[in-house]
Amino acid sequence: MEQTKVLIKNIKALYLADENIAAPLVGSKMKDLPFLENAYLAVEGDHIVGYGLMEDWEGITDWNNLEIIDADNQIIYPTYCDSHTHMVFANSREEEFEDRIKGLSYEEIAQRGGGILNSAKALQQKDEDTLFQEAKQRLDKLIKLGTGAIEIKSGYGLTKDAELKMLRVAKRLQKEMPIPIKTTFLGAHAIPPEYKEKPDAYVDLIINEMLPAVAEEKLADYIDAFCEKGYFTAEQTERVIDAGAKYGLKAKIHVNQFNAMGGVELCCKKGAISVDHLEILTDKDIAALKNSSTMAVGLPSCSFFLGLDYTDGKKLISENIPLAIASDFNPGSTPSGNMNFVFSLACVKMKLLPTEALAALTINGAKAMELDKEVGSISVGKKANFIITKPVKNLAYIPYSFGENNIDKVFINGKEYK
Ligand SMILES: N=CN[C@@H](CCC(=O)O)C(=O)O
Numbered sequence: 001m002e003q004t005k006v007l008i009k010n011i012k013a014l015y016l017a018d019e020n021i022a023a024p025l026v027g028s029k030m031k032d033l034p035f036l037e038n039a040y041l042a043v044e045g046d047h048i049v050g051y052g053l054m055e056d057w058e059g060i061t062d063w064n065n066l067e068i069i070d071a072d073n074q075i076i077y078p079t080y081c082d083s084h085t086h087m088v089f090a091n092s093r094e095e096e097f098e099d100r101i102k103g104l105s106y107e108e109i110a111q112r113g114g115g116i117l118n119s120a121k122a123l124q125q126k127d128e129d130t131l132f133q134e135a136k137q138r139l140d141k142l143i144k145l146g147t148g149a150i151e152i153k154s155g156y157g158l159t160k161d162a163e164l165k166m167l168r169v170a171k172r173l174q175k176e177m178p179i180p181i182k183t184t185f186l187g188a189h190a191i192p193p194e195y196k197e198k199p200d201a202y203v204d205l206i207i208n209e210m211l212p213a214v215a216e217e218k219l220a221d222y223i224d225a226f227c228e229k230g231y232f233t234a235e236q237t238e239r240v241i242d243a244g245a246k247y248g249l250k251a252k253i254h255v256n257q258f259n260a261m262g263g264v265e266l267c268c269k270k271g272a273i274s275v276d277h278l279e280i281l282t283d284k285d286i287a288a289l290k291n292s293s294t295m296a297v298g299l300p301s302c303s304f305f306l307g308l309d310y311t312d313g314k315k316l317i318s319e320n321i322p323l324a325i326a327s328d329f330n331p332g333s334t335p336s337g338n339m340n341f342v343f344s345l346a347c348v349k350m351k352l353l354p355t356e357a358l359a360a361l362t363i364n365g366a367k368a369m370e371l372d373k374e375v376g377s378i379s380v381g382k383k384a385n386f387i388i389t390k391p392v393k394n395l396a397y398i399p400y401s402f403g404e405n406n407i408d409k410v411f412i413n414g415k416e417y418k
């Protein structure tokens with residue numbers, strides 16, 4: 001059967017249209033994103049086959065199976081690549097939200113057995129199929145909001161069975177949902193209560209029992225740990241990273257959310273793919289990042305929700321450190337996976353220019369999941385995953401009008417996602 005073809009014409013601005021995009025974009029390359037004004041975009045089957053200026057368009061020779069979309073006054077850019085989520089979970093945690101409004105901190109709630117442990121208790125009790133159906137609905141909503149590639153972590157299991165259950169759910173999403181999904185084993189997310197007095201024994205369990213089982217079933221692409229006071233020390237994080245490496249799992253690590261404990265330096269030394277959070281960022285961390293291939297990932301919705309400092313994205317960009325920005329969607333610190341809101345926060349709170357923020361949310365997000373050959377830009381041969389906005393004045397209008405739905409259509413694999 002002949003493949004469906006879609007031609008989108010009269011596009012007001014087509015962002016990140018480039019054949020030679022070298023991911024990740026750094027420094028001034030983030031600001032000076034490639035774009036075409038008054039452009040067309042051609043799709044065949046599930047991938048992009050061409051684009052250019054309307055004035056260079058040579059007309060249509062083959063009208064068979066061709067759908068034409070007139071994008072007059074509309075902007076097109078690649079779908080968001082969300083490189084950090086915990087979007088498989090069993091329960092929402094609005095009671096903790098109320099406790100925080102009343103004055104308790106995230107740390108105090110965790111010390112009382114709330115936080116990650118609260119989510120773990122609920123997840124351990126929920127069956128795999130229910131978890132899958134709920135996560136599928138969540139992901140369906142995210143795709144409609146423009147997410148076209150995503151990373152999903154475990155970490156609400158904290159027992160071998162429950163961690164495996166979470167990762168199997170993520171793997172099932174990978175098979176059944178139309179966007180690229182990467183999975184990360186985060187057994188080292190919190191210390192279960194029964195290991196409170198012997199945290200190293202929990203790290204032993206992760207390394208000696210959970211990890212081999214995760215690897216045996218090929219459930220994860222990456223390994224993660226929450227390197228933070230009250231969670232995992234830099235030494236324990238190092239053990240987890242080294243153990244993951246033995247199974248071919250590269251590291252993507254939670255660091256510097258509340259405290260700098262040497263985790264950034266460690267991750268850079270170990271060749272981690274990314275260090276995520278970085279609400280706290282020291283000069284030493286910056287120096288370590290500069291001398292490494294490790295990407296920085298900022299999570300501004302988490303800062304918004306918990307009232308934390310925002311990752312100093314401007315500093316990272318000025319130092320030519322590759323920066324991706326992701327949602328951190330999870331029920332505790334970030335109960336939203338809406339990347340349009342993340343786009344606004346990246347501009348309003350992190351003070352990134354709209355083009356810098358877009359680079360961080362698309363091509364650099366793709367790189368932070370090693371998906372930059374497939375998604376993240378408008379390039380011939382890449383997946384036809386892109387957002388068509390409603391008629392807008394310019395790109396800046398999108399993050400500026402926070403809370404407004406500016407999306408007209410989301411294309412995934414060459415088809416409108418409905
Ligand atoms: N900081 C660690 N993990 C999550 C929060 C998890 C939770 O509170 O459930 C985060 O990235 O923000």
Ligand SMILES: [Zn+2]
Nearest residue numbers: 084086254328
């Ligand atoms: Zn996280």
